[in-house]
Amino acid sequence: MTEMPTGPSLDRTDLATVTYLPGAGPAADASPLDAAPALGGTTVTTDEAAVVESARRVLEGRVETAGSGIEKVDEPDFDTFDDRPLIPAWMKSAEGWAMYSGVFYRARVRGYRRWVRRQRTDRGHVAQFRRGRRRVHDWVRGFEGIQLQAIAHQAHIAAAEARSAARTARFTPGLMKNKKQVAQREADRTQTVAMQAIAEHKKLRGNRRRAYSLRLGAAYGPPAAAIAAGFVQAGWIGATAGSLATFAGGAVAGRHPITEETDWSADWRSLGDGDAMTAPMLDKCFQAAKVIAADESLAIIQMPMLDARGAWSTIVDLPPGIPVKKAMRSHAELASAFGVEEAQLTISRNKSKGARAGRLELYVSKELPFTGDVDPGPLLALEAAANFWGRIEIGPDVRGLPISISVVERSGLIGGEPGAGKSASGNTILLAAALDPRVILWLADGKGGGDLEPFEPLCDRYEGSADPEAFDAMLDEAILDMKHRYALLKKLGKRKVTEELANKYPELRQKLLWVDELMLYTTDDDFGKKITKKLRNLVSRGRAAGIITFCATQKPGSDVVDTSLRDLLSIRWALRCTTPEASDTILGKGAAASGYSAKSIEPEMRGAGLLWAEGTNPTLVRADYYSDDQVKELLERAYDLRAKAGTLPEGPKSLADKLRDQGDDDAQVLAVLVDVFTAYDQEAKADDENAAVDWLPGTELLDALKAAGVDITPEKLARLVVREADEKKKRTWEGSASALNGYPLTAVLRAAQTKYGLTA
Incomplete structure (x- = not known):
């Protein structure tokens, strides 16, 4: 053991080495002692005994000064230390250095062996470099390719539709003027959509090329420069050094292995968890929803792909013997299997060429549709008058595509719970009619509020006080006008009113009869049955005479609207309903069982509803929204158009x-x-x-x-x-x-x- 001296030393500054011998003990007194006995059976000499005795006296503090005048040495304090470390003396010996060398050598051998064993695992340097190279390559490729593929598919579909529409317009005989004009307008519209899709595809392709080039230079430029500079400076040795540096960089980029979360993801994953839609996923979801059996699978007609909005779409064929109706009835179960809300999943019959009874189209939105900001309505950008004889823009569907309808020789019914957006949805039709100065407006507000009041200056007839008797008189006038229209048509030798006849004979202009909150009129004790009968007469016979009737109410049940009247209203628009039965009263019996229920529309999706106007399937559409200021602006424009055309209402006639x-x-x-x-x-x-x-x-x-x-x-x-x-x-x-x-x-x-x- 090595200890530091505690007292001042006159001539020595090195460490003092004190050896403690086993069996030694302090002396009893200061008198001279006999020689110490032998230790361990070994005889101790006189000199060795004297040394031992001297050490004892030093430790016990029994050293006294001699009479010759030598000063007494202070008693040492072994509890005090200076700044020198406690280093064993043997560490400076050859044995100590050998021990250190052995420990270092064994540690390096063990580290090398661990490194060799690790090279065969996914944590080896080669595996790290491969992961890093793959990650860098994936980053260079980016995600624009998916968007480019989606927009390319849309452009292809749009181009095919444009060619088909152009072919139809070209080969439609000129004698069929109406169909010829409709076909030409459809050809122009599809051509515009196709050109926009192609332009968007070219733009996206250019952006992808630029982004790819930038990432390619950022990822592979420095390694290439390092290898080339090393070769120029030091030949192949420099190139090797540059390659090793590149290898080290790739290994650093891939040092964290890609692990699968097998604890839960291996059991079930869904679109709601961010997974990609694949064929195995489709099979599992349809099996979980009990649409197909566990040993059956779907036939993929169009591979699942993402569109520009981040939604998945695909076209599949069900196994033989399973109709599309079965899948549509399991709408809620399929949405649960995909891990999304019911409103996010759209199931529809495929209408493309070669469609079959068992072929359906799936569209899964990334987020809940119709909850974001509303785009400005198309009527705001309309500079000229609208054409109520043509198609009317209603709003976008879940894919963002504009939906339009034709109301010529049609009638409509709009229903939904309070606050679902009936008034705002009706504005899309009312404003389009107001902006056509040829349309005669007859409005009846059963609510008695102010929703239709801004339209009053443009109306030839207006009932805004929710008076059933006044509305009954209005219907009498409408029926009388219908008779006069048919009398004029007989004189002209025509069967129905066309746009050409309406332009030539002002008496045959289109007339829009809009009834808001029909329930107040039809449930009146005195006039309810009369109003129902007259409305049925007007709806059934007024179509060919140019009279268009639209009714809006909260729940058009049989106690509100007689089924004989409700079944004649061909355009159905079901906004959010509280029950599937209420949805069926608007769309028709059995619609909810077939997968079309307005009950699945979330409260956040205001203005959204199932529109059944054309085709065999209702379409989820959100009506274009116009604020009060925008409605006022459009009605001022409509007033000016009617003033110039001379079609403003003349007031009460004598x-x-x-x-x-x-x-x-x-x-x-x-x-x-x-x-x-x-x-x-x-x-x-x-x-x-x-x-x-x-x-x-x-x-x-x-x-x-x-x-x-x-x-x-x-x-x-x-x-x-x-x-x-x-x-x-x-x-x-x-x-x-x-x-x-x-x-x-x-x-x-x-x-x-x-x-x-x-x-x-």
Whole structure:
């Protein structure tokens, strides 16, 4: 053991080595002792015993100064140390250095052996370099290729549709003007969509090429430069050094192995977990939903692919004997198997060429659709007037594609729970009609609120007080107008109203009858049944006459809308409903069982609904949204368009004007008679405010008719205006000496009401 001296030393600064011998103990006193006994059976010499005794005295502090004047040495303090380390003396010996060398050698051998064993595992340097190279290569390739493939597929589909539409437009005979024009418009639209898709594909391909080049230079430029610089500076040795440096960099990039989370991912993964859609996943999901058996599989017609919106789409064939309807009925089960919300999964029949009864198309949105910001409606960008005879833009579907419908010779029904967005959805149709100055607007607001009030200045008829009696009278006028339209069509030898006829004859312009909150009118105790009957008459017969009827209500059940009326409304738009049964009352019985239920629409998807207008399947669409300020702006534009076209409503018409609108000779006679009575009445009131003219002689009336260009005999006039017995009495007239035959105003008004249903 080595200890530091505690007291001052006069002549020594090195370490003192003290050897403790086993069996030695302190002396009893300071007297000289005999020689110590032998240790371990060995005889100890006198000198050795003296050394031992001296050491004992030093340790016990019994060393005294001699009488010769030598100072007494202080007692050492072994608890104090200086800055020198406690290093065993043997470490500086040859044996110590040999021990150190042995430990270092054995550690290096063990490390080398571990390194050799590790090279055969996924943590070896070669495996690390491979992982690093793969990761760098994946980073260089990027993800633009998936987007490019998706947009290329869309461009291919759009181009095919454009070619088909152009072929249809080309070979449609010119004699079929309507179909020719529709085909040409469809060809123009599909050509525009195809050109946009192709331009987007070219743009995306250029962006991918630039991004790929930049990443390629950033990833492989430094290694290539290092190897080339090393070869230039030191030949093959420098090139080898550069290669080793590149190898080291790749190994660092791949030092963390790619491990599979086998604890749970091996059991089940889904699209909701971020996995890619694959054929095995489709089989497992359809098996889990009990659509196909455990030993059956799907036939992939179009491989699963991502589109630009991050959604997966594919086309598959079900096993033989399994219809598409079975998969659509299992909509909720399939959504659960895919790990997404029901609204994210869209299952539809494939409508492409060669479609089959067992072929379906799947579309799985990345996020819940229709929850983001709404794009501006297309009507805001419309500079000219709209064309209500053409297709009307409704809004985008889940793929972002615009959906449009045609309302010519159609009628519609919009329903959904309160707050689902019926008013905002109806604005897409109402605003399109308002922006066409040729359309006649008749609106009835059963809610009695202010949703339809901004349209009132553009309406020829408007009922905004939720009055069933006023709405019943409005329907009477509409039915009478329908009869006059058919009478004019018979004279023209036409079966139905077309755009050309409507442009030529203002009486045949399109008329939109919009009824909001139909429930208030049809459930009225006094007028409910009458209104239902008249609406059914108008919807069933008014289509060919150019009268379009749309009804909106919360739940159009049989207690609200009679099934005989509801089944005639061909366009159905079901917004969010609280139950599948409520959805079926709008879309039709069995729609929910077939996989089309507005119950699956989430509350966040306001304005979204299942639109069944054309084709065999309802389509999930969100209506274009227009704010109150935008509605006001569009209606101001519509007012200007109608003012320039001269189609603004003229206000309430007089009875004479209503009679002239009938286009009948007898109505013309009655109109002149009403005007004559009005003129005499105004002349009498000029002298006396309380005066009233309620009877005129027949000669005055015949003279007025002759002056108006109407040639009629007294006998014919008597047959037209039938008088009762007391009304045939003769009366005196100013300027005549005897009593004259005449006609009372009540008889004229009665004739107008009896024959034409018109009142003053």
